[in-house]
Amino acid sequence: MPIEIKELHIKINVNEGSKPPASKSTAKSKDEDPVAECVEQVMKIIERKKER
Structure with a gap:
């Protein structure tokens, strides 16, 4: 018998x-444009x- 989940509650x-943890994106050079990179990825998906 399959189980069907009708509601999901997430609490955070x-x-x-506090400071956010350091990520890989902060290590990138300042010359790279993150918006252009996102647009390029979206266009590839489309x-x-x-x-x-």
Whole structure:
């Protein structure tokens, strides 16, 4: 018998005073534009969907 989940509750705690953990994106050079990179990835996804 399959189980069907009708509702999912997610609870998180946010500490506004703490610093976010260092990530790989901060290590990148300042010359790279993160918005352009996101747009490029979205365009690739759209192209893949058109091929189907």
